[in-house]
Amino acid sequence: MEGRTVILTEKHIQLLKDINRYSRIKRYHGLLPRKECFMFDDAVLESLQENGIVEEGVIFTRCGSNPTGYRIAEHAKEELKKLGVDFSDHGGDWDKVKEEEVVTLDQLEKEHIDALVDVYHFSKTNKFGGMAPTDIMDDYDKAVIDYLYDAGYIFQIKVKGKNVKYEKGFVLSDKSMKILKQLGYAM
Structure with a gap:
């Protein structure tokens, strides 16, 4: 990055922010998993690399x-800071992104x-045992359900037991519950 002119678009910045969000997650070793990059154009990731x-x-x-996973190169963090991209705990907009209660609806449609x-x-x-049964959710657009998953x-779950009527289904993640609470659909 040093000595080169790099033009960062909004898509580059958003991907960098997403990568940085994973930097403190131990189970991912501080890397953003490749499968989490699906909403970004491969060219954006390639240009950053x-x-x-x-x-x-x-x-x-x-x-x-x-x-495979991705992280921001250590030397690049200082350069990005010079360009105005601040990932520190004191960076204005970054504080909003990190807040537990604020969930963005960037990629979600109606x-x-x-x-x-x-x-x-x-x-x-009660009838569905705490989940949305897979056979009912099969009636929804597959692309919508796949994206949400x-x-x-x-999350998709499977349960077993004598009295279990629906063995497979979906439950909401904490992120979804926050969104639904923000929109007034859940309590």
Whole structure:
């Protein structure tokens, strides 16, 4: 990055912020997993790597899948700070991003919110045992459900037992509950 002119777009900055959010998560070894980069254009990530701003690494897991992950290069943090991109605990907008109670709706459309609301209500129905059954959720647009799952808005669960009527279903993540509370759909 040093000695080169690098033009950072809003997409670059957003990806850098997402990468930085994972820097303190021990189970990911401080790396943003590759699968979490699906909403970003590959060219954005590649340009950050080519310019030495982002480094690639491996997240070692017990299951042996060892996915690829990304982090901001140490030397790049100072350069980014000089460009006005501040990831420190004292950076104005960064404080808002880090706040527990503020959840952005950047990538969520109306159909995503509708599906989250339905998962919330299905999981509150005693008949469904605390989840939105997979067979009911199969009626929803697969792309919407896949996005919510891949982005960590919903989790898929499987339960077993003598009295279990619905074995597979979806539940909301904490992130989704915060969104639904912010929008007034959940208490």
